[in-house]
Amino acid sequence: MRTTLLVALAISVAACGPTSPADAFRADPEAIQRGKSLFVGTCAGYCHTTVPSDRDAPYLFDRVWQHGGTDQEIFDTIADGVPGTTMIPFKGKLPQGDDDIWRLVAYITTAADD
Template identity: 35%
Template sequence: MKKVGTTVLALLLGSSAWAAAPKSTPALLEKGKTSYARNCLACHGETGDGNGPTGQYLNPKPRDFKTGQFKKGNKPEEIFNTITTGLPGSTMVPFTGLPEDERWALTYYVLTFQPAKGKAAPKKDAPPAKGKK
């Protein structure tokens, strides 16, 4: 019974059960890019738009990282938790088989698809800006 209680406590703590988030560095982002190509690109696509070669057949569609909120929050700790635990009711599986540092690398790499703060994400069907083609 004590083991069950410990397991439940660990689940309730969520992402706080892991070590503190590391700082994002160029080396960590490069590791995330490599891991993304291996683990995420098929569903989320090369540009993070959710239209990967497998993603187009999934229901619900994979997250478009370029627009909108992430289902469980946009903070690095929340994204790390989603990568670690997956999203029940979706095709987003847990990536507990990846080392913790690789999950953090993915977390920061996925965040690079988000528009810079203060800039809205471009609309998919928006005409090009004046003077640009």
């Protein structure tokens, strides 16, 4: 009986699929605020904007993703940059490392235009 319950639990957990590290940050208003502050101070301070504009950098809140729109793809784009463009890699450049990149992902995806 115990083995059956453990197998059923394992199948249930596996069926839920993987979760994104951004999920925990999306559930935390302080993390969203930090993501917003990082975006305004780092991303919008140089390239991207919080409203559509004529800048070369894409507007990120319209849910039109040029390099993939999953949380992981957005994270990778921020972390690794985009070769051949002005999008530089931010891996290791933010004060709280990968967590700050995940906060950016959480902010960008929750603040997206509806």
